[in-house]
Amino acid sequence: xxxxxxxxxxxxxxxxxxxxxxxxxxxxxxxxxxxxxxxxxxxxxxxxxxxxxxxxxxxxxxxxxxxxxxxxxxxxxxxxxxxxxxxxxxxxxxxxxxxxxxxxxxxxxxxxxxxxxxxxxxxxxxxxxxxxxxxxxxxxxxxxxxxxxxxxxxxxxxxxxxxxxxxxxxxxxxxxxxxxxxxxxxxxxxxxxxxxxxxxxxxxxxxxxxxxxxxxxxxxxxxxxxxxxxxxxxxxxxxxxxxxxxxxxxxxxxxxxxxxxxxxxxxxxxxxxxxxxxxxxxxxxxxxxxxxxxxxxxxxxxxxxxxxxxxxxxxxxxxxxxxxxxxxxxxxxxxxxxxxxxxxxxxxxxxxxxxxxxxxxxxxxxxxxxxxxxxxxxxxxxxxxxxxxxxxxxxxxxxxxxxxxxxxxxxxxxxxxxxxxxxxxxxxxxxxxxxxxxxxxxxxxxxxxxxxxxxxxxxxxxxxxxxxxxxxxxxxxxxxxxxxxxxxxxxxxxxxxxxxxxxxxxxxxxxxxxxxxxxxxxxxxxxxxxxxxxxxxxxxxxxxxxxxxxxxxxxxxxxxxxxxxxxxxxxxxxxxxxxxxxxxxxxxxxxxxxxxxxxxxxxxxxxxxxxxxxxxxxx
Numbered sequence: 001x002x003x004x005x006x007x008x009x010x011x012x013x014x015x016x017x018x019x020x021x022x023x024x025x026x027x028x029x030x031x032x033x034x035x036x037x038x039x040x041x042x043x044x045x046x047x048x049x050x051x052x053x054x055x056x057x058x059x060x061x062x063x064x065x066x067x068x069x070x071x072x073x074x075x076x077x078x079x080x081x082x083x084x085x086x087x088x089x090x091x092x093x094x095x096x097x098x099x100x101x102x103x104x105x106x107x108x109x110x111x112x113x114x115x116x117x118x119x120x121x122x123x124x125x126x127x128x129x130x131x132x133x134x135x136x137x138x139x140x141x142x143x144x145x146x147x148x149x150x151x152x153x154x155x156x157x158x159x160x161x162x163x164x165x166x167x168x169x170x171x172x173x174x175x176x177x178x179x180x181x182x183x184x185x186x187x188x189x190x191x192x193x194x195x196x197x198x199x200x201x202x203x204x205x206x207x208x209x210x211x212x213x214x215x216x217x218x219x220x221x222x223x224x225x226x227x228x229x230x231x232x233x234x235x236x237x238x239x240x241x242x243x244x245x246x247x248x249x250x251x252x253x254x255x256x257x258x259x260x261x262x263x264x265x266x267x268x269x270x271x272x273x274x275x276x277x278x279x280x281x282x283x284x285x286x287x288x289x290x291x292x293x294x295x296x297x298x299x300x301x302x303x304x305x306x307x308x309x310x311x312x313x314x315x316x317x318x319x320x321x322x323x324x325x326x327x328x329x330x331x332x333x334x335x336x337x338x339x340x341x342x343x344x345x346x347x348x349x350x351x352x353x354x355x356x357x358x359x360x361x362x363x364x365x366x367x368x369x370x371x372x373x374x375x376x377x378x379x380x381x382x383x384x385x386x387x388x389x390x391x392x393x394x395x396x397x398x399x400x401x402x403x404x405x406x407x408x409x410x411x412x413x414x415x416x417x418x419x420x421x422x423x424x425x426x427x428x429x430x431x432x433x434x435x436x437x438x439x440x441x442x443x444x445x446x447x448x449x450x451x452x453x454x455x456x457x458x459x460x461x462x463x464x465x466x467x468x469x470x471x472x473x474x475x476x477x478x479x480x481x482x483x484x485x486x487x488x489x490x491x492x493x494x495x496x497x498x499x500x501x502x503x504x505x506x507x508x509x510x511x512x513x514x515x516x517x518x519x520x521x522x523x524x525x526x527x528x529x530x531x532x533x534x535x536x537x538x539x540x541x542x543x544x545x546x547x548x549x550x551x552x553x554x555x556x557x558x559x560x561x562x563x564x565x566x567x568x569x570x571x572x573x574x575x576x577x578x579x580x581x582x583x584x585x586x587x588x589x590x591x592x593x594x595x596x597x598x599x600x601x602x603x604x605x606x607x608x609x610x611x612x613x614x615x616x617x618x619x
Contacts, residue, residue, distance in 0.1 A: 062087045158386075412501055466617070
């Protein structure tokens with residue numbers, strides 16, 4: 001890719017917009033958002049269905065764009081849970097029910113449903129007591145949703161549930177209720193992205209339409225217009241989420257530039273589409289899906305343009321080499337996302353995607369062709385071939401997931417490490433541009449080595465994270481030298497492990513208990529090398545424990561009243577009323593954790609646990 005591409009004003013405007021949103025914008029309801037009607041609880045609202053229904057055991061759930069609440073004008077979106085009602089895309093509904101805030105627990109390193117919806121601009125839920133259709137959707141929307149429903153019906157009737165879910169996922173991003181073991185196999189093999197209708201699908205539909213039009217003999221202008229029309233219909237058919245819209249904008253920009261005689265390219269299309277999405281939906285900048293989609297597409301564009309596959313190679317070899325480069329660049333650029341969101345990296349994904357990506361394109365074409373043949377009562381022609389391709393796809397996914405290296409557990413990276421990594425990766429991606437690489441080498445190397453050093457220099461010596469989930473408490477303690485401790489056993493060990501991984505550590509030095517209760521067996525499974533400090537059974541208040549330069553003091557249980565007054569539960573009674581607390585000493589600094597992780601303090605600094613929140617104390 002020519003270095004001048006990095007000088008485009010739109011690129012720098014987009015970068016400024018992203019930085020501005022990341023630092024100064026937080027999703028919040030507007031003045032007339034339905035969120036402000038929460039005190040009324042029981043309401044009647046009208047709104048338009050903006051998503052295809054997600055089927056759950058007790059309801060069908062959709063996103064509703066709100067028009068009014070109790071007769072008053074309202075805006076925003078709401079997540080609606082509709083028992084005993086099947087919502088249809090783009091219908092306008094009247095819903096009566098109870099408003100509520102989405103369930104949310106801000107537990108360090110764990111999924112928070114409330115924040116997830118907030119990043120989509122949704123701050124309220126409603127569980128309906130009655131639903132009625134005010135106005136059906138216009139006929140174009142009805143045609144699209146009927147086609148989608150019919151395609152999924154045909155696939156579900158023709159193939160077993162696991163294969164039908166694969167076909168629906170690859171073709172339309174609708175995988176339905178999938179077996180948890182198979183879903184886990186898709187994650188471990190690095191192929192989970194193939195079950196989501198993505199930008200690659202839009203590109204495949206566009207190219208396939210162009211190929212058919214060329215075979216028919218249409219003019220270039222008609223070919224491009226028809227291809228954009230078909231790709232637009234597919235984008236709507238698959239749900240029109242951010243990756244699909246971004247990809248369609250890219251196709252529109254590239255085709256428009258071609259018709260105008262300008263070489264806009266997919267790079268400019270990516271910039272335009274992302275700029276428009278963030279302009280109208282700024283909360284998208286915080287969405288993991290949007291981030292991964294943008295970064296993956298950018299990496300593929302840069303890598304495939306800079307690292308050219310020799311033209312002398314056979315076509316088949318060149319094809320798989322390009323798939324490998326695309327997969328490698330995607331895996332590399334998304335590595336921080338995998339580590340910081342999923343705490344898991346698929347090593348076999350580099351190999352599996354070389355086979356599964358082209359096979360997914362074949363499946364997409366076969367699934368739709370089978371549907372068309374089925375309409376003509378000729379489905380038997382492609383049934384065996386489609387069944388075999390789906391079976392092969394599933395078999396390969398399970399096979400690649402079976403390797404020990406298929407999914408490695410990793411801890412989250414710090415901001416300095418991420419900055420250093422992307423600086424180094426940007427330099428590597430542009431090494432073939434020798435003159436440009438020489439110009440950016442020094443600044444990239446400065447960030448590569450300087451960011452982690454600066455972060456370490458300014459990092460606090462001791463960090464205590466007070467965790468709370470529905471009044472069950474625990475804590476993660478980190479020290480600057482890499483030491484880590486877990487306190488308490490009330491919280492689920494899996495959630496404590498996620499919190500620990502989020503702080504950048506896989507295993508704690510010790511598990512600190514507040515009473516002499518037995519340790520749940522799962523703690524030993526997840527933290528096999530951690531030392532367990534249990535008061536009154538093996539240890540006694542006043543004991544000190546050395547973990548390298550960190551000293552842990554076991555003390556009598558320290559408590560804090562609501563007014564902030566502290567008192568110590570000193571003395572041994574031999575009953576369940578006995579408890580303990582801990583202090584941590586590192587580099588002359590001392591921080592203490594109250595009994596049951598209810599509060600922490602160091603000198604004049606203090607923090608108190610709050611229900612369903614993570615509170616940090618940094619010293």
